[in-house]
Each structure stands twice: as C-alpha cells, then as structure tokens.
Amino acid sequence: MNMNASSVIHTIILILIPLVPAITYSESIVHEHKAHTHGISEIKLIISDGTISIKFESPANNIVGFEHAASNTEEENQLKRAHSILSKPASIFSFQGANCTSIPSSVTIDGLTKEPHKHQPANKHQPHSTHKEITAEYQFQCKSSEDLTSIETQLFNKFPNINEINVMWISDKNQGMSVLNPNNPQLFVE
C-alpha cells in the first residue's frame, strides 16, 4: 500500500476523531454506565401508616470526596466522619406537622467500608468501574403522621458536595417527585 503524507495524516485524523470525546468525557462528572451523576443524590421516601421509610442513595464522591477504597489516614477519617453523620437520623431529617422519631437500630449504611484493591487482568477490556455508591436507610415512627406537611434535610449542610437531591415519595394519600437543593432543602408532602 502506497500512502503519501497527506493520506497518512488523514488516516490519523480519522483514528483520532472518535477518541476525542472519550478523552474529554473521561474526566466528566457524568457517568453514563449508571444513573450516577456526581453532585446529585437520591431519596426514596415512603409514608405509610405512621411509619416513614427513607432510602438515601448517593455517589460516594458526594459524601467523602472519592470513590476508591480509602488508601490513607485522611480518607479513612473521611469515611468515619461520614458514617458518624449518617448514623444520626435525627440530625439529618426533621419533620414539620408530625412528631417523628427514628426507630432504634433502623439505620443501615452500605458502601462505606474499606475494600481491598481489586486488580483487573490487564488483557480484559471490560470497563473498570471505579464508581461507588453509598446508601443509608432509615425508619421513623410518627405520631399524627396524617398532619405531616414537610420534611427538611440537613444533608446539604453536612455534605456540601451534594448539589441536588432527587426525591421520589409516596404516602397513603398522595405521591410526587421533587428536587431539593441547598436553598430549598424542604420536601412538601401534602
């Protein structure tokens, strides 16, 4: 095959063009393989028969600032700090209109454990996902839950890397979706 300089350059450009977006987006905060966008966390909330169940799900990056296994003391301290905050439901959620208290030992937190580093075989071309979620589940028992008007969260103050929380909620009489942010941390459930 006889390729002159111009066709070689042309070939190189054709090879490079598809790579450009990949290089650009590899540092992007959007991870398309999963509904996981840094800065955005999720809450699923069920209000039923005087009990409020809350499932909080978040990219670990929003909570501790990284998504790999903790590799130094500072990162381990970040994990401890996050675990401590997430273990205190009363300081994360407050309820207006109803008297709700956290049910003892109803808190479960996943994804905050130190994991051994996983080595991927070099010849495998499967995408190596470094993304990690942290989830926490809570249950509250409420008196006069039918009078509950709103739920406010302190998660934005505790974890400033959270920019938005998408909330899906369902109660015995209604349901809805809502987007909370640091200026609007209150979910209305009427």
Ligand SMILES: [Zn+2]
């Ligand atoms: Zn991620």
